[in-house]
Amino acid sequence: MRKRISMRQKLKIRWKALKMEIKEHKSSFAVYMILRALVILVMILQILNRNYEDVFYCVLTLLLLIIPSLVQVELKIELPTTLEIIILLFIFAAEILGEIGAYYTRVPNWDTMLHTLNGFLAAAIGFSLVDILNRDERTKFNLSPLYMAVVAFCFSMTIGVMWEFLECGMDMFFGTDMQRDTVLQNIYTATLDPKQANNVIHIGQIESVVVNGKDLGLGGYLDIGLLDTMKDLFVNFIGAVIFSVIGFFYVKKRGKGKFANKFIPKPKQEEADFLKIVEESEEHFEHDDKKA
Secondary structure (H helix, E strand, C coil), X not given: CCCCCCHHHHHHHHHHHHHHHHCCCHHHHHHHHHHHHHHHHHHHHHHHCCCHHHHHHHHHHHHHCCHHHHHHHHHCEECCHHHHHHHHHHHHHHHHHHHHCCHHHHCCCHHHHHHHHHHHHHXXXXXXXXXXXXXXXXXXXXXXXXXXXXXXXXXXXXXXXXXXXXXXXXXXXXXCCCCCCEEECCEEECCCCCCCCCCXXXXXXXXXXXXXXXXXXXXXXXXXXXXXXXXXXXXXXXHHHHHHHHHHHHHHCCCCCHHHHXXXXXXXXXXXXXXXXXXXXXXXXXXXXXXX
């Protein structure tokens, strides 16, 4: 009969397995350590500047950088090194460069690039979950390549929509500006119809907007987030379509595509199941202690 272990022992075992997972591949481990060092350096600078909101982003980033390895340990799946490195760089680009470095406003299309990549990565994750289930001998599924591609696409778009819900909620309830604004020179609206007959009124060549007697100096009308949300969903759509097509041909050729193999997680081999290895090691250690 297996002895019950305490919560403290469980956490200790998982922490050991997590450290082994992080160090498994030299290239992803090197990227992880470099990014971690940069985040810690930025966090120290933000503490010295008493910018505690950015300190929070740094702490959040340090936690997010562990997520890929944690997922591999807990779900017993193997992320390809290329995919893992891209996820790590994505987290750093979104939180440290995007938020703290203000790349979202300083670098044109930075947000667009990340949302496109997010659509691609989310489709890869959704596809791999279905693919692992489809290849498991214990299940009776035999899904077609087209069905799996559609599921990957829908999974990616759902993630994209949920993220836009989060952005809207943060802006409404916490006063952030996650839904970026767009300056427009033309607007079409039924709200300004003097007859209230739902006729669309066009206002063109907008050069200035006055709020409470003050000109905003933007050279146009300020759209607060609508076009940004639509653009984010559209580029997410593009990323999802690209990977869904890749996934379709991957299943069609049953794993022969070299490019697709770099992005599709697979079930862990027994020799790489670090959680199981650590658990068995701890059991042997306890057994040897009892004998002594």
